[in-house]
Amino acid sequence: MAVTAQQIAELTGVSRGTVDRALHNRGRVNPDVAARIRQVAAELGYRPNQIGQALVKTPRDFRIGVILQSAETPTMQIVSAGVHRAADELRASGVELLLREIRRLDTELVLEAIEELVGQGIQGLAIAPSAETEIRHCIDDLYEQNIPVVTLNSDVPGSKRLCFIGMDSYRGGQTAAGLMCQLLPDGGKVLPLAGHLNNTAHNNRLNGFLDTLRQETAYHITLLPFQPCFDRDDYAYEITQHTIQAEPDLAGIYVASNGQQGVCQALDELGLKRRIKVIAFDLNAPNLALLQADSLSFVLDQEAFEQGYRSPYLLYEYLMHKKKPAHPLIYTDIAIRTKYNSTLAVSADADGHMQQT
Amino acid sequence: MAVTAQQIAELTGVSRGTVDRALHNRGRVNPDVAARIRQVAAELGYRPNQIGQALVKTPRDFRIGVILQSAETPTMQIVSAGVHRAADELRASGVELLLREIRRLDTELVLEAIEELVGQGIQGLAIAPSAETEIRHCIDDLYEQNIPVVTLNSDVPGSKRLCFIGMDSYRGGQTAAGLMCQLLPDGGKVLPLAGHLNNTAHNNRLNGFLDTLRQETAYHITLLPFQPCFDRDDYAYEITQHTIQAEPDLAGIYVASNGQQGVCQALDELGLKRRIKVIAFDLNAPNLALLQADSLSFVLDQEAFEQGYRSPYLLYEYLMHKKKPAHPLIYTDIAIRTKYNSTLAVSADADGHMQQT
DNA sequence: TTGAAAGCGATACCAC
DNA sequence: GTGGTATCGCTTTCAA
Numbered sequence: 001m002a003v004t005a006q007q008i009a010e011l012t013g014v015s016r017g018t019v020d021r022a023l024h025n026r027g028r029v030n031p032d033v034a035a036r037i038r039q040v041a042a043e044l045g046y047r048p049n050q051i052g053q054a055l056v057k058t059p060r061d062f063r064i065g066v067i068l069q070s071a072e073t074p075t076m077q078i079v080s081a082g083v084h085r086a087a088d089e090l091r092a093s094g095v096e097l098l099l100r101e102i103r104r105l106d107t108e109l110v111l112e113a114i115e116e117l118v119g120q121g122i123q124g125l126a127i128a129p130s131a132e133t134e135i136r137h138c139i140d141d142l143y144e145q146n147i148p149v150v151t152l153n154s155d156v157p158g159s160k161r162l163c164f165i166g167m168d169s170y171r172g173g174q175t176a177a178g179l180m181c182q183l184l185p186d187g188g189k190v191l192p193l194a195g196h197l198n199n200t201a202h203n204n205r206l207n208g209f210l211d212t213l214r215q216e217t218a219y220h221i222t223l224l225p226f227q228p229c230f231d232r233d234d235y236a237y238e239i240t241q242h243t244i245q246a247e248p249d250l251a252g253i254y255v256a257s258n259g260q261q262g263v264c265q266a267l268d269e270l271g272l273k274r275r276i277k278v279i280a281f282d283l284n285a286p287n288l289a290l291l292q293a294d295s296l297s298f299v300l301d302q303e304a305f306e307q308g309y310r311s312p313y314l315l316y317e318y319l320m321h322k323k324k325p326a327h328p329l330i331y332t333d334i335a336i337r338t339k340y341n342s343t344l345a346v347s348a349d350a351d352g353h354m355q356q357t
Numbered sequence: 358m359a360v361t362a363q364q365i366a367e368l369t370g371v372s373r374g375t376v377d378r379a380l381h382n383r384g385r386v387n388p389d390v391a392a393r394i395r396q397v398a399a400e401l402g403y404r405p406n407q408i409g410q411a412l413v414k415t416p417r418d419f420r421i422g423v424i425l426q427s428a429e430t431p432t433m434q435i436v437s438a439g440v441h442r443a444a445d446e447l448r449a450s451g452v453e454l455l456l457r458e459i460r461r462l463d464t465e466l467v468l469e470a471i472e473e474l475v476g477q478g479i480q481g482l483a484i485a486p487s488a489e490t491e492i493r494h495c496i497d498d499l500y501e502q503n504i505p506v507v508t509l510n511s512d513v514p515g516s517k518r519l520c521f522i523g524m525d526s527y528r529g530g531q532t533a534a535g536l537m538c539q540l541l542p543d544g545g546k547v548l549p550l551a552g553h554l555n556n557t558a559h560n561n562r563l564n565g566f567l568d569t570l571r572q573e574t575a576y577h578i579t580l581l582p583f584q585p586c587f588d589r590d591d592y593a594y595e596i597t598q599h600t601i602q603a604e605p606d607l608a609g610i611y612v613a614s615n616g617q618q619g620v621c622q623a624l625d626e627l628g629l630k631r632r633i634k635v636i637a638f639d640l641n642a643p644n645l646a647l648l649q650a651d652s653l654s655f656v657l658d659q660e661a662f663e664q665g666y667r668s669p670y671l672l673y674e675y676l677m678h679k680k681k682p683a684h685p686l687i688y689t690d691i692a693i694r695t696k697y698n699s700t701l702a703v704s705a706d707a708d709g710h711m712q713q714t
Numbered sequence: 715t716t717g718a719a720a721g722c723g724a725t726a727c728c729a730c
Numbered sequence: 731g732t733g734g735t736a737t738c739g740c741t742t743t744c745a746a
Contacts, residue, residue: 002448002451002453004738004739004740005739005740005741006739006740014716014717015716015717016717016718016739016741017716017717017718017719017741017742017743018715018716018717020740020741020742021715021716021741024741026741028715029715029716030715030716033715033716047448048449048739048740049449049450049451049738049739049740050449050450051408051411051412051415051450051451051738051739051740052412052722052738052739052740052741053739053740053741054408054722055408055409055721055722055723055724055738055739055740055741056721056722056739056740056742057722057740057741058358058408058722058723059358060722061358062358091404092404092405092406092407093406093407093408094358094359094406094408094722094723096358096359171697171698174697175695175697175698177697178696178697179695182539182540182654182655182695183539183542185540185542212697218631274575297539298539333692333698334698335692335693335698336692336693336694336695336698337693338532338535338536338539338693339535340528340531340532340534340535340569340691341528341532341690341691341693361722361723361724362723362724362725363723363724371732371733372732372733372734373723373724373725373733373734374725374726374727374732374733374734375731375732375733377724377725377726378725378731378732381725383726384731385731385732386731386732387731387732390731390732405723405724406722406723406724408722408723408724409722409723409724409725409738410723410724411724411738412722412723412724412725412738412739412740413723413724413725413726413737413738414724414725414738415739417738451739715746716745716746717744717745718743718744718745718746719742719743719744719745720741720742720743720744721740721741721742722739722740722741723738724737724738725736725737725738726735726736726737727734727735727736727737728733728734728736729732729733729734729735730731730732730733730734
């Protein structure tokens with residue numbers, strides 16, 4: 001088995017304590033002795049055993065906070081399932097996860113939740129925020145208090161967060177553009193639908209899509225002006241109906257936000273669901289149904305479960321082993337889903353409880 | 358923080374040792390006392406701390422063996438990179454991974470490697486095998502010796518392996534069929550290419566594809582008889598040329614095995630690379646290049662890195678915490694890759710060493 | 715500057 | 731049946 005600090009101590013004729021101080025540069029050790037210890041350690045390829053390390057370093061109240069906004073949305077419920085999974089596992093290592101789910105976007109409530117969790121003594125915070133200035137300030141405050149923050153699902157750029165984990169929205173838009181080209185080998189008119197005009201993620205998805213289609217000139221795709229549907233199915237329904245009236249030869253619709261159900265319903269009613277290709281985002285129960293009904297051609301998924309699952313671990317690794325994430329932006333895979341390669345990471349049972357499959 | 362065995366001992370007025378025996382049904386404890394201990398533990402929601410558990414249960418020589426066949430292939434090199442990553446991490450927990458890479462398919466060498474690793478005292482084995490009878494027997498032998506085996510990448514069905522981790526080939530074929538339909542909205546002739554006729558995985562990929570296309574009658578796709586190319590690019594090149602001569606209106610090629618480079622080269626030379634759609638398997642460096650050159654429309658990836666990374670962990674969890682995998686067949690995600698959502702999990706540097714990105 | 719020892723949580727062995 | 735104690739590998743006092 002691997003070499004232990006004890007063995008190095010014996011080989012160098014000092015005590016374990018001295019070895020520890022030397023190898024971790026804690027000072028109070030004779031430079032010559034330290035050098036020899038380090039040399040022997042290097043020769044033997046000594047790496048401190050993480051389990052021993054974790055055992056002694058786990059504080060008696062190790063708490064990590066998690067705050068989710070828009071918790072009522074299908075995607076956030078998948079994120080939440082990931083958090084629960086991490087909570088189960090981390091509890092077994094002596095870490096308590098405190099989860100606060102907030103319905104809708106409510107900066108006020110988020111700030112309250114942060115304060116509450118800090119009051120409860122959390123050592124780190126994972127948060128699915130909106131990029132409000134107050135939140136940014138709050139994250140920077142936490143940084144000063146030595147409470148690392150991980151943003152997930154949506155980022156707060158420029159804040160002092162440890163890292164962000166979520167989708168690369170622009171690249172998601174690019175991927176959608178590539179798929180749209182594949183779907184429409186003969187070209188055609190494509191309608192891009194956006195959500196709220198100030199939603200950064202949706203805008204990036206839109207821009208990635210538009211930029212890429214403008215480059216892929218080999219395909220004769222005509223872009224219609226994009227329309228905001230404010231994440232609402234009823235608006236999306238209306239827009240779809242009107243666009244088809246105005247452009248009877250419409251070939252594809254790109255839904256960068258929510259609203260895909262409205263789009264699909266309109267197409268279904270007009271008997272156009274197979275002729276007009278629709279690409280949307282996020283693999284959740286409603287979208288899986290639309291895939292299976294051939295209403296959606298592709299869904300681009302952001303691995304919501306993984307976002308919820310990994311973010312507490314990123315904090316744990318940092319707090320426990322001082323291991324910073326390799327990159328401040330951790331992009332989850334852009335998963336292309338069709339009806340053939342889709343499985344829900346979680347499904348709600350009759351009581352609305354989530355189950356991991 | 359979580360409740361400890363010590364606390365339960367104090368509350369029930371017994372010693373930690375008694376608590377431990379009671380909760381783990383080790384016997385030698387008064388039934389009444391045991392009942393009270395269990396009740397208190399349940400009330401407090403006691404879960405043994407895994408870190409403490411791991412520390413005491415890690416044997417002084419914890420060794421897990423890994424054997425990879427066809428190690429020279431791009432996909433196996435990605436698997437290997439995953440194994441190396443796991444080795445790094447597990448080493449930090451006192452587990453040594455012994456990796457044997459075997460070039461090509463050579464049952465003789467595999468059996469030797471197994472013997473060698475067992476001689477070195479491995480407690481578990483992960484293996485990317487071929488489904489030979491000797492190997493099956495060998496796995497069953499190891500089972501008798503209490504050495505659990507995980508198969509990865511390709512399975513040995515019917516053997517007493519703990520589990521298999523790899524692609525669901527049939528479903529991969531189905532996914533490919535779905536994509537082919539999307540690519541060819543007007544239908545057309547499609548050529549399916551197989552590898553060796555006795556390769557189970559390739560056959561499943563083929564059958565999933567054929568079965569699904571026969572069902573998707575809404576699309577007017579005509580299947581040409583499938584051809585074996587024996588995983589060779591030169592044969593695939595020849596087959597492609599001849600098929601196009603015989604069927605000038607060929608619309609798509611499905612490559613269930615290796616040989617995609619030969620296919621793409623033939624198409625490229627005939628100036629048909631954008632007109633005839635090609636779907637192939639496995640995201641590795643050559644295939645990524647073909648994607649980027651628009652020679653391949655889609656690549657279906659089997660997450661080779663994850664296969665290599667997770668299999669030692671599956672053994673670790675089983676050996677350390679007696680935790681069996683949830684299912685004997687662990688299917689990795691069927692990842693649909695285009696040039697827009699592809700990144701290599703690893704890249705070889707100038708010296709041929711793998712690097713995780 | 716250094717060593718000895720306590721302790722993290724769980725397990726196993728050995729007395730009683 | 732039960733409690734005490736040593737142990738896993740490491741960090742951290744506390745004395746010296």
